[in-house]
Amino acid sequence: xxxxxxxxxxxxxxxxxxxxxxxxxxxxxxxxxxxxxxxxxxxxxxxxxxxxxxxxxxxxxxxxxxxxxxxxxxxxxxxxxxxxxxxxxxxxxxxxxxxxxxxxxxxxxxxxxxxxxxxxxxxxxxxxxxxxxxxxxxxxxxxxxxxxxxxxxxxxxxxx
Amino acid sequence: xxxxxxxxxxxxxxxxxxxxxxxxxxxxxxxxxxxxxxxxxxxxxxxxxxxxxxxxxxxxxxxxxxxxxxxxxxxxxxxxxxxxxxxxxxxxxxxxxxxxxxxxxxxxxxxxxxxxxxxxxxxxxxxxxxxxxxxxxxxxxxxxxxxxxxxxxxxxxxxxxxxxxxxxxxxxxxxxxxxxxxxxxxxxxxxxxxxxxxxx
Numbered sequence: 001x002x003x004x005x006x007x008x009x010x011x012x013x014x015x016x017x018x019x020x021x022x023x024x025x026x027x028x029x030x031x032x033x034x035x036x037x038x039x040x041x042x043x044x045x046x047x048x049x050x051x052x053x054x055x056x057x058x059x060x061x062x063x064x065x066x067x068x069x070x071x072x073x074x075x076x077x078x079x080x081x082x083x084x085x086x087x088x089x090x091x092x093x094x095x096x097x098x099x100x101x102x103x104x105x106x107x108x109x110x111x112x113x114x115x116x117x118x119x120x121x122x123x124x125x126x127x128x129x130x131x132x133x134x135x136x137x138x139x140x141x142x143x144x145x146x147x148x149x150x151x152x153x154x155x156x157x158x159x160x
Numbered sequence: 161x162x163x164x165x166x167x168x169x170x171x172x173x174x175x176x177x178x179x180x181x182x183x184x185x186x187x188x189x190x191x192x193x194x195x196x197x198x199x200x201x202x203x204x205x206x207x208x209x210x211x212x213x214x215x216x217x218x219x220x221x222x223x224x225x226x227x228x229x230x231x232x233x234x235x236x237x238x239x240x241x242x243x244x245x246x247x248x249x250x251x252x253x254x255x256x257x258x259x260x261x262x263x264x265x266x267x268x269x270x271x272x273x274x275x276x277x278x279x280x281x282x283x284x285x286x287x288x289x290x291x292x293x294x295x296x297x298x299x300x301x302x303x304x305x306x307x308x309x310x311x312x313x314x315x316x317x318x319x320x321x322x323x324x325x326x327x328x329x330x331x332x333x334x335x336x337x338x339x340x341x342x343x344x345x346x347x348x349x350x351x352x353x354x355x356x357x358x359x360x
Contacts (some may be wrong), residue, residue: 021174021177028185035192036190036191053299054197056194056195057195063194124286125286125288127286131290139201139202146201149195149196155296156239158292
């Protein structure tokens with residue numbers, strides 16, 4: 001009997017966690033390489049629609065971002081549920097877009113000014129009325145190159 | 161002196177440090193969506209000019225109402241059929257188009273240079289629907305441009321454009337630009353958007 005007892009009383013060997021840091025570092029490096037720092041804190045819902053005929057935006061520093069959508073849940077009490085425009089970190093009025101574009105353009109070098117693109121990051125549920133107003137303001141600011149930023153996927157997914 | 165072994169450094173907290181860094185990066189970064197549909201807006205015209213005369217058969221009218229229903233050439237249509245309808249219209253080749261492969265229907269467009277797609281939407285239309293329509297229309301153009309590019313140069317148009325924009329591409333970029341221009345002239349993107357209507 002004592003033979004069997006002796007076997008049972010043996011402690012479980014501790015699992016070596018020596019390689020855990022390596023695994024975590026591997027994940028860390030993956031995320032450091034594959035992602036970029038957040039530039040703006042979004043105050044709106046921003047579920048972009050899907051499209052599959054997309055082209056990549058070329059130079060990151062030559063892109064101006066205009067966001068639009070419903071205020072996200074924690075801002076709804078203050079700002080309501082009507083879709084709004086966000087520029088940089090603040091809610092803005094449609095009429096502020098022209099000034100924003102002009103300021104962005106001034107901060108770029110002369111020879112690059114004609115290559116500036118405006119990226120419209122608009123929530124899929126937004127009405128076209130707001131988008132048309134934004135586009136009209138962009139035309140007033142002479143920012144004619146735009147990009148409807150989308151997620152890659154089948155366009156039929158937009159209908160759901 | 162007796163050989164003294166260096167005391168082993170305890171690496172148990174290394175994982176914690178790495179986790180801390182990992183979580184920091186997870187929170188402060190995003191995987192950017194940096195692709196989309198490129199468009200060029202028309203300049204604002206101070207005085208309304210007379211529109212150039214267009215034959216009605218050269219206009220492909222696409223209407224979207226506030227319920228996101230699609231009306232193409234005065235007929236209701238599903239989104240999935242729009243791409244083929246646009247291809248048929250652009251590629252019809254009624255007259256003056258040697259490379260078109262359409263039916264040559266006299267009631268449809270003369271040639272891709274004259275064919276205009278007119279997109280109209282209301283202010284209540286959803287943005288996602290609008291993007292879906294734009295996507296299908298761009299797809300129609302891309303399909304035709306790819307076909308011609310494959311026939312003439314043995315390379316699809318989207319591939320040519322991707323190479324042209326790729327800084328590491330080491331082919332002849334001038335030739336490529338020339339070819340892209342040729343294809344663009346064969347099927348120029350003529351997509352006109354009307355000011356959205358107030359729905360009644």
